[in-house]
Amino acid sequence: xxxxxxxxxxxxxxxxxxxxxxxxxxxxxxxxxxxxxxxxxxxxxxxxxxxxxxxxxxxxxxxxxxxxxxxxxxxxxxxxxxxxxx
Amino acid sequence: xxxxxxxxxxxxxxxxxxxxxxxxxxxxxxxxxxxxxxxxxxxxxxxxxxxxxxxxxxxxxxxxxxxxxxxxxxxxxxxxxxxxxxxxxxxxxxxxxxxxxxxxxxxxxxxxxxxxxxxxxxxxxxxxxxxxxxxxxxxxxxxxxxxxxxxxxxxxxxxxxxxxxxxxxxxxxxxxxxxxxxxxxxxxxxxxxxxxxxxxxxxxxxxxxxxxxxxxxxxxxxxxxxxxxxxxxxxxxxxxxxxxxxxxxxxxxxxxxxxxxxxxxxxxxxxxxxxxxxxxxxxxxxxxxxxxxxxxxxxxxxxxxxxxxxxxxxxxxxxxxxxxxxxxxxxxxxxxxxxxxxxxxxxxxxxxxxxxxxxxx
Numbered sequence: 230x231x232x233x234x235x236x237x238x239x240x241x242x243x244x245x246x247x248x249x250x251x252x253x254x255x256x257x258x259x260x261x262x263x264x265x266x267x268x269x270x271x272x273x274x275x276x277x278x279x280x281x282x283x284x285x286x287x288x289x290x291x292x293x294x295x296x297x298x299x300x301x302x303x304x305x306x307x308x309x310x311x312x313x314x315x
Numbered sequence: 316x317x318x319x320x321x322x323x324x325x326x327x328x329x330x331x332x333x334x335x336x337x338x339x340x341x342x343x344x345x346x347x348x349x350x351x352x353x354x355x356x357x358x359x360x361x362x363x364x365x366x367x368x369x370x371x372x373x374x375x376x377x378x379x380x381x382x383x384x385x386x387x388x389x390x391x392x393x394x395x396x397x398x399x400x401x402x403x404x405x406x407x408x409x410x411x412x413x414x415x416x417x418x419x420x421x422x423x424x425x426x427x428x429x430x431x432x433x434x435x436x437x438x439x440x441x442x443x444x445x446x447x448x449x450x451x452x453x454x455x456x457x458x459x460x461x462x463x464x465x466x467x468x469x470x471x472x473x474x475x476x477x478x479x480x481x482x483x484x485x486x487x488x489x490x491x492x493x494x495x496x497x498x499x500x501x502x503x504x505x506x507x508x509x510x511x512x513x514x515x516x517x518x519x520x521x522x523x524x525x526x527x528x529x530x531x532x533x534x535x536x537x538x539x540x541x542x543x544x545x546x547x548x549x550x551x552x553x554x555x556x557x558x559x560x561x562x563x564x565x566x567x568x569x570x571x572x573x574x575x576x577x578x579x580x581x582x583x584x585x586x587x588x589x590x591x592x593x594x595x596x597x598x599x600x601x602x603x604x605x606x607x608x609x610x611x612x613x614x615x616x617x618x619x620x621x622x623x624x625x626x627x628x629x630x631x632x633x634x635x636x637x638x639x640x641x642x643x644x645x646x647x648x649x650x651x652x653x654x655x656x657x658x659x660x661x662x663x664x665x666x667x668x669x670x671x672x673x674x675x676x
Binding site for chain 2: 278293
């Protein structure tokens, strides 16, 4: 139910008398529409996390990198701690 | 797909598993709250790859599973006897009510439709002004903004034929309810990443302090889950109790303020009954008085008898992590996804369905 998938904003348009900011969002080879009302800062080219037709967050590239660097980061911290204890 | 494939990297998964095995020195019991995480752990085979000291128990974070049987009966009644177009996420359709499921109601001629988004239900109401459209608005905090938005869209468009049957539940009171149960032995939680995308992480600090447990906000892909577990086990091994955020690429500490604002506008917090668990104080959202015209409960004033659960189903114990699905005597015998006794066997997030489909025993 809480499944949400990251996709890239291809285009943005306003629907329903200009009241609703909607986007066409690319998920791999699939394009679907989603509301951008919850992410007013989102722009074309951004990756957004989409849940039941509503974008709920803009993916932060720098923060995403941290998962790949976490292991080496804690390795360095552990080394530092050991070093300090010696 | 970007932000998905790289978080499924077998190489990174191996590195995280090796680090977990290296640091763990004694048994720990950790609950992942969200059913989406349960399915990812089971589907990706991670439960079998974790070091034996790391024991995962599965939490109540399956909104379909905890939607009261009474509300399913109401949805069936609206669809079958009141002639509405009953729209729902696909997950709800097979969940047994006391008499029948929505799928069985559909087989008997009710107009039950599966939709991907509540916003589609509003469009349907626009296109069919002569029909009443009801959306079965089930979900945790993640789904609340979309369901609230549907009410606001319908309100702005002046629609009088759209309403929602709300079954909205909240994670922090559920964690508290789990921890208050004496039978529960849990030493840490992985908090649900997408719930926190909406609400932020602040609500979890009081739980860390009250129950003296680490809570790590975690994502859903294999690398996310293993990183979240590594952060958790590092804390446990060091005797620490902190709130950490593994899923920082989409979870900000303050959450999503726009989403919180629409939730506040449409919903208010109330006590809520959880299927299999019982009443949990201040654990759900109901539609505010101001939007009563969009609340199917008030609009149709449904009066039906309150039904009781099938006594053979132990869903409550499964949802609290006290028992594993295969410890139920009915599992895979009288209870299967085709013919379920309880909701966790049919929901795509239910622990029983995960164990059944991916043959964990």
